[in-house]
Amino acid sequence: xxxxxxxxxxxxxxxxxxxxxxxxxxxxxxxxxxxxxxxxxxxxxxxxxxxxxxxxxxxxxxxxxxxxxxxxxxxxxxxxxxxxxxxxxxxxxxxxxxxxxxxxxxxxxxxxxxxxxxxxxxxxxxxxxxxxxxxxxxxxxxxxxxxxxxxxxxxxxxxxxxxxxxxxxxxxxxx
Amino acid sequence: xxxxxxxxxxxxxxxxxxxxxxxxxxxxxxxxxxxxxxxxxxxxxxxxxxxxxxxxxxxxxxxxxxxxxxxxxxxxxxxxxxxxxxxxxxxxxxxxxxxxxxxxxxxxxxxxxxxxxxxxxxxxxxxxxxxxxxxxxxxxxxxxxxxxxxxxxxxxxxxxxxxxxxxxxxxxxxxxxxxxxxxxxxxxxxxxxxxxxxxxxxxxxxxxxxxxxxxxxxxxxxxxxxxxxxxxxxxxxxx
Ligand code: SF4
Ligand code: SF4
Ligand code: SF4
Ligand code: FES
Numbered sequence: 001x002x003x004x005x006x007x008x009x010x011x012x013x014x015x016x017x018x019x020x021x022x023x024x025x026x027x028x029x030x031x032x033x034x035x036x037x038x039x040x041x042x043x044x045x046x047x048x049x050x051x052x053x054x055x056x057x058x059x060x061x062x063x064x065x066x067x068x069x070x071x072x073x074x075x076x077x078x079x080x081x082x083x084x085x086x087x088x089x090x091x092x093x094x095x096x097x098x099x100x101x102x103x104x105x106x107x108x109x110x111x112x113x114x115x116x117x118x119x120x121x122x123x124x125x126x127x128x129x130x131x132x133x134x135x136x137x138x139x140x141x142x143x144x145x146x147x148x149x150x151x152x153x154x155x156x157x158x159x160x161x162x163x164x165x166x167x168x169x170x171x172x173x174x175x
Numbered sequence: 176x177x178x179x180x181x182x183x184x185x186x187x188x189x190x191x192x193x194x195x196x197x198x199x200x201x202x203x204x205x206x207x208x209x210x211x212x213x214x215x216x217x218x219x220x221x222x223x224x225x226x227x228x229x230x231x232x233x234x235x236x237x238x239x240x241x242x243x244x245x246x247x248x249x250x251x252x253x254x255x256x257x258x259x260x261x262x263x264x265x266x267x268x269x270x271x272x273x274x275x276x277x278x279x280x281x282x283x284x285x286x287x288x289x290x291x292x293x294x295x296x297x298x299x300x301x302x303x304x305x306x307x308x309x310x311x312x313x314x315x316x317x318x319x320x321x322x323x324x325x326x327x328x329x330x331x332x333x334x335x336x337x338x339x340x341x342x343x344x345x346x347x348x349x350x351x352x353x354x355x356x357x358x359x360x361x362x363x364x365x366x367x368x369x370x371x372x373x374x375x376x377x378x379x380x381x382x383x384x385x386x387x388x389x390x391x392x393x394x395x396x397x398x399x400x401x402x403x404x405x406x407x408x409x410x411x412x413x414x
Contacts, residue, residue: 086276090303148276171293172292
């Protein structure tokens, strides 16, 4: 196979820690650089998701209308979708707001704890969904990579296996 | 009557004492069987159902920790159906609480987490319930985080059967069940608790913890577990 594998990474409601862990695979990134094309990512400049991507790593839970629209679109244009990290896999810390209403949370964040402009945003900031959801509650996920963040060795092994056309076998810690 | 029974476990002939449970025989033969509520030396309650086994090919599964051996029994400890049920049980435990391992004192030291890893749970197919649960941090040394309690009742049993304090109990039913100290009062006001810390150490998850522990620091001190059986017998004879 000579064609490069196209790779995308997406950042929904997460802290970017999973992307840091992804970058932490260091020299492996250099070794596979000639086999992959990073076509869309917070790490590159491209603003439009390509027509079809082989492999997309998703960091973060689905928390806002913007997250949901993004992931639905990305799913339609991705062959293999990987939920990367606990926020994407379980909802994790972002989902801790799920037992409160959106109104209560906004009241707390934008009114009670604010000094200036004490009101919830009405434009620009995407609207929050009533409940934060793991990615697989919204679209089909092909592979789960739990961890907060997933160890870079795990990301590395999964990437290398997929690039070799194998199904990754590993037992990650879950929860 | 003979004091020995013979049975088959996974096709292999084994012998057992008449009053053994299936779990005891399985453990004696170093066969892996997941358990969460069970601790050798405490009474068996069959609360978690993870130790499900198949007996004589029956469709009705039995909990190995509360089922006595019988002559000629054929026990299967592992097959696809059992794995499927066990994974489902673990998934239910995760969605019924608020387990956020990334910010849990027991992260890396938790039996629920270990079993999920061992049984290949890498996500849950059920919807997280995000129940409204509380933390009682009133005690100066220990705290209980109900978000991470799986209702195994190990705390109830170790406190009652070994320490003899009977501080813990299970209150409520079904999804509303939870453990309470004394008459559902705060732990710091407990007239019974001796502060021995046994409940904290046998708790399989991060639900019971020492206050000085931060995320991923609550390694459980299990050195006394081998002596539980003896301690319990001493207590019984004392009464
Ligand atoms: S108790 Fe165990 S499963 Fe629950 S959050 Fe803590 S480490 Fe995770
Ligand atoms: S510290 Fe000891 S006495 Fe107190 S509740 Fe726990 S087991 Fe019971
Ligand atoms: S507090 Fe811990 S030991 Fe007690 S029932 Fe809950 S999980 Fe089990
Ligand atoms: S270990 Fe048997 S039911 Fe929990």
